[in-house]
Amino acid sequence: MNAADEAVVTGRPTRRRLRLGRAEPLIWIAPALAVVLFVFGYSMVELVRRSLEYQGEWTGLDNFRITVEDPVFQIALGHNARLLLAVPVLVLLSLLISVLLFEGLRGWRFHRWAVFLPYVLPIPVVGVIFGQLLQLNGVLNRALRAVGLDALALDWLGQPRWALWTLTAVIVWKELGFGVILFLARLLAVPAEIFEAARTDGARFFQLHRRITVPQLAGVIAFYVVVESITMVSWVFNYVYVMTNGQGGPADSTQVTELYIYQNAFQFGSPEIAAAAATILFCTTLVLIALFFRVQRRVGLGAGE
């Protein structure tokens, strides 16, 4: 039926419209796609090109060799790997707290609010606060000395031995709320009968949660593990930059891959090394994602509704 017939049948004039046909969805998507292509597509291609050149000349994999052999880069990678140790801690703590909140103890809504608060604060703000709290004569050490624990009053950020662990603790403090909220949201979606049945079977706290809660949460836990692993490997710049005044110190003890890229690109004037390191970092996150999809397939659709 053509437009004229249609007008006759419906008794209404049809407006002649531009026939876009199959191109129509592309017109809706195009503006966003253009921005994404520029920010990601152009940058990735340029990044790889730069990582293979030195001052405009093709040098093959030389930049990668120099980067990988650089002891500072190795130290940085090692620190990112050590930061990964925070992931199991985050998962366990989030599980514990979300289960406690789920039990509906008095004031659980307030506790949920408080636990999630650190996650929405800006990292620079968090970094500066903890930088002050953790100074040699900061609030924490004064409190420790006041209760007679002078031996524990360390120079938390000033000693190479402790600085990275201190940093890890701050990251855990900030990232914990995300896991709690995630797990709690999933728990609240589990049909209540499942818990009831287990309870009437006489399951106690740990039994109940090991047998019911953890399997129910498998999908979200896998998701959280991946998100936090990616965070530890490639999103900790802000913490390090703010808490060590952009140095990764003392003595490279908090040097991480992102800071290495930043320093090489903008302070040491060797963008080709930064490009090579960035390519390596990008490939690492790709591996993590691939791992995630495999885990998710094995666990099944645990995360979906």
Place this chain on the structure above:
Amino acid sequence: MPVSRTLARLVKQAVLVAVTCLALFPIYVMISAAFKSQDDFLRDPWGLPLEPTLNGFRTALNDQFPTWFANSAVLTTSSVAATLMLASLAGWGFARWDFRGRDTLLGVLVSLMVVPPVVLLVPLFVFGVEIGWISTFRLVILIYVGLMLPFSIYLLTNFFRTIPRSLIEAAIVDGASSWSVFRRIVLPLSAAPLLTLAVVNLLWVWNELLIALVFLQDDSKRTLMVGLTGFQSRYNLDVPVIMSGLTLATLPILAFYLFGQRFFVRGLVTGAVKGE
């Protein structure tokens, strides 16, 4: 065994209270120190400010603080507005029409969510230098929009797919154009996800440090987060001034969080609980 059950309850309650205290303590120190004088703070760093003073705030506000605040506000609102606009157009394109390569394209978009921004820094900076856009808002807004789009499109596409087909078809039979379907039916139905997305994105841009640090080097273009980082070393000895600055920077977020907690939670959880 009611006694042991009461005991268990008490232990659980105690653990929760301890966790809450740990979560709030640093924030409490920040806000209370902001109202103290330097002497007060050194004498009693964790007590309440018994003689509250606004000197810290005054010093912070007399510094470049208002400029940074305004810069952050401009950047945040304009990049989030642009993101919402582009993402809802694209989301509708993905949700309404089935075309070849759609799922692949969406899959690629979703995976871009995990690309660390630091990876894009060098090429974008060189680009910025070449066309003279360093220390301009337009380049930073462009980058922010690009970084926010993958998640935003993903979230909106998922939502748009839940809009009943029959509603759309009825409007088309009535002679509505694609554009008016989008304007008059899709957008009004999507107020909640758009608001959620706005909150999550506003939070992200407001808190962003790395890109602002690299691309806005001009003193008059600094954002709040970059400014605060330098603030720390400048007022190293005057903790109350630093804490006043931090409090002011956190205030919009705290206010938002107090009134709109559910939007934060919904937005940050959606991506995860929906799977993929």
